Amino acid sequence: DTGVSQNPRHKITKRGQNVTFRCDPISEHNRLYWYRQTLGQGPEFLTYFQNEAQLEKSRLLSDRFSAERPKGSFSTLEIQRTEQGDSAMYLCASSHTSLRGSEYNEQFFGPGTRLTVL
Amino acid sequence: SQKIEQNSEALNIQEGKTATLTCNYTNYSPAYLQWYRQDPGRGPVFLLLIRENEKEKRKERLKVTFDTTLKQSLFHITASQPADSATYLCALISYNTDKLIFGTGTRLQVFP
Numbered sequence: 001d002t003g004v005s006q007n008p009r010h011k012i013t014k015r016g017q018n019v020t021f022r023c024d025p026i027s028e029h030n031r032l033y034w035y036r037q038t039l040g041q042g043p044e045f046l047t048y049f050q051n052e053a054q055l056e057k058s059r060l061l062s063d064r065f066s067a068e069r070p071k072g073s074f075s076t077l078e079i080q081r082t083e084q085g086d087s088a089m090y091l092c093a094s095s096h097t098s099l100r101g102s103e104y105n106e107q108f109f110g111p112g113t114r115l116t117v118l
Numbered sequence: 119s120q121k122i123e124q125n126s127e128a129l130n131i132q133e134g135k136t137a138t139l140t141c142n143y144t145n146y147s148p149a150y151l152q153w154y155r156q157d158p159g160r161g162p163v164f165l166l167l168i169r170e171n172e173k174e175k176r177k178e179r180l181k182v183t184f185d186t187t188l189k190q191s192l193f194h195i196t197a198s199q200p201a202d203s204a205t206y207l208c209a210l211i212s213y214n215t216d217k218l219i220f221g222t223g224t225r226l227q228v229f230p
Binding site: 031048114 | 122126149150159160161162163164167207209211215216217218219220221222223
């Protein structure tokens, strides 16, 4: 399967614990995005990377959240000291920037990691 | 404040009819507007993209219109089928950014 993959698919943790999620984008996609989705809502943008550079971060991304893409391939999203309000589906997407740079390219989403904080 | 509104109530239609979903936005100047399909427990799947200077786009049984004066997009599924039952999300992209701003989605249920 050459789509975007995310691990784990489900994570249950206790409040105060740290969790880390992994996203493997479609190979050769240079852009990678993280979104968060709560029940009944659309996904909310968190951050995105071009290769290993983090280009934009949402104000939703508090100091407890950190994302990395060290080699410009897979990415990790870590949440420290989890809170019940962090319970959500965390979605990863990837795209390939147009060579011209001015044309938008479709984002391909993974299946998501569902986090439950007890 | 910036807002993207989709009908939060589910749309129930009979198989074979045309489903029409609405997306309204305020305080945005999007470069692109897109529609996604999302099934329960899965990530969104891209369906169609329309640019700000385009009025209409078609793909098989799907049609999207974009009115930047009304700040509205309509998404049509003709000859609807039960397999079209899902949540449909509209999303905007502004210039100079690559992030998607999503609406809340509308759940479509097509009955045989």
